[in-house]
Amino acid sequence: MLPIHPIAVPTPYPVGTVNAYVILSRPYTLIDTGPDIKEAGEALKKGVEPAGISLHEIERIVLTHSHLDHSGLIDWLSGFSKATLFIHPAELKKMVSDDPFQQRMQFVIKTGTPEDIIRQLIKWHGEFVFPVMPGKRIVELAGGEELRFDEGFLQVYHLPGHASGHLCFFDPAGGNFFSGDFLLPDITPNPVVEFDPDCPGKRLPTLSLYLEGLHKIDKMDIKTVWPGHGEAISDYHRVIATCLQHHRERANWIMELLRVNGEKNVYEISQLVFQGLTGHDVFLGLSEIQAHLDILAERELVKIRERGKVFYYSVAG
Numbered sequence: 001m002l003p004i005h006p007i008a009v010p011t012p013y014p015v016g017t018v019n020a021y022v023i024l025s026r027p028y029t030l031i032d033t034g035p036d037i038k039e040a041g042e043a044l045k046k047g048v049e050p051a052g053i054s055l056h057e058i059e060r061i062v063l064t065h066s067h068l069d070h071s072g073l074i075d076w077l078s079g080f081s082k083a084t085l086f087i088h089p090a091e092l093k094k095m096v097s098d099d100p101f102q103q104r105m106q107f108v109i110k111t112g113t114p115e116d117i118i119r120q121l122i123k124w125h126g127e128f129v130f131p132v133m134p135g136k137r138i139v140e141l142a143g144g145e146e147l148r149f150d151e152g153f154l155q156v157y158h159l160p161g162h163a164s165g166h167l168c169f170f171d172p173a174g175g176n177f178f179s180g181d182f183l184l185p186d187i188t189p190n191p192v193v194e195f196d197p198d199c200p201g202k203r204l205p206t207l208s209l210y211l212e213g214l215h216k217i218d219k220m221d222i223k224t225v226w227p228g229h230g231e232a233i234s235d236y237h238r239v240i241a242t243c244l245q246h247h248r249e250r251a252n253w254i255m256e257l258l259r260v261n262g263e264k265n266v267y268e269i270s271q272l273v274f275q276g277l278t279g280h281d282v283f284l285g286l287s288e289i290q291a292h293l294d295i296l297a298e299r300e301l302v303k304i305r306e307r308g309k310v311f312y313y314s315v316a317g
């Protein structure tokens with residue numbers, strides 16, 4: 001069983017703190033880093049002290065995914081530790097290339113989002129800086145690998161849906177599962193719109209992939225889930241059931257809105273479901289609505305009509 005040392009790291013985001021985890025067995029391993037702000041670095045430094053090690057002794061950093069609340073301190077950490085970074089190639093690509101953002105904007109145009117809001121999204125993206133990657137010290141993980149320690153190992157699980165290269169890590173000896181943002185105690189993770197790397201412009205079926213992953217881990221024998229945000233989860237089957245229920249209700253709500261209001265685009269539906277979203281949350285709102293519409297369209301419950309550059313949805317039949 002691997003010894004776990006959790007550290008709550010502050011973020012400037014509404015989500016509150018993010019959890020970094022140190023595995024206290026050689027090679028000392030850090031799961032997620034926290035965001036690139038001074039307070040987060042200080043929290044990490046102080047946070048490892050009670051474990052009897054210092055940050056420069058970290059030998060391996062594994063990232064659940066590239067979102068900046070989890071990855072932002074990579075650059076800073078690689079400046080003074082010799083740690084090797086382990087990450088899924090899809091997440092690495094998002095950190096070193098601007099293509100995913102360009103594709104996102106193409107998607108946003110098709111949702112019918114007004115131009116002034118699109119301009120805000122672009123401005124917000126410009127303020128959003130990914131950390132510099134630590135050169136050669138990067139190992140790509142696709143899922144299915146084992147990370148070995150003196151006292152055990154972690155199995156690597158590729159669980160897309162919130163992020164296309166999202167990884168989770170499982171210590172079978174202790175029943176401990178590090179879920180990143182894949183499973184959270186109080187929040188339903190957003191099925192963020194992403195694109196097929198082999199087919200530019202084609203959306204990945206993020207919500208279907210996510211639900212598949214939930215069913216997969218529901219069958220596992222996990223004792224404790226250590227999430228990317230919030231407290232450790234002891235009854236994870238209940239959290240999964242709540243999440244599945246949320247998505248069923250959301251799909252029903254969207255169908256009901258279309259029945260009552262007639263044909264709508266993704267932006268209009270997102271405004272009816274989530275009122276008053278601003279900043280990056282606009283994109284997350286669009287993502288969630290689109291993810292549901294993709295499943296509803298697949299099940300032939302809604303039909304799609306293109307007008308100008310925008311796609312409109314209505315109840316089929």
Ligand SMILES: [Zn+2]
Nearest residue numbers: 065067162181
């Ligand atoms: Zn995330």
Ligand SMILES: [Zn+2]
Nearest residue numbers: 067069181228
């Ligand atoms: Zn997060």
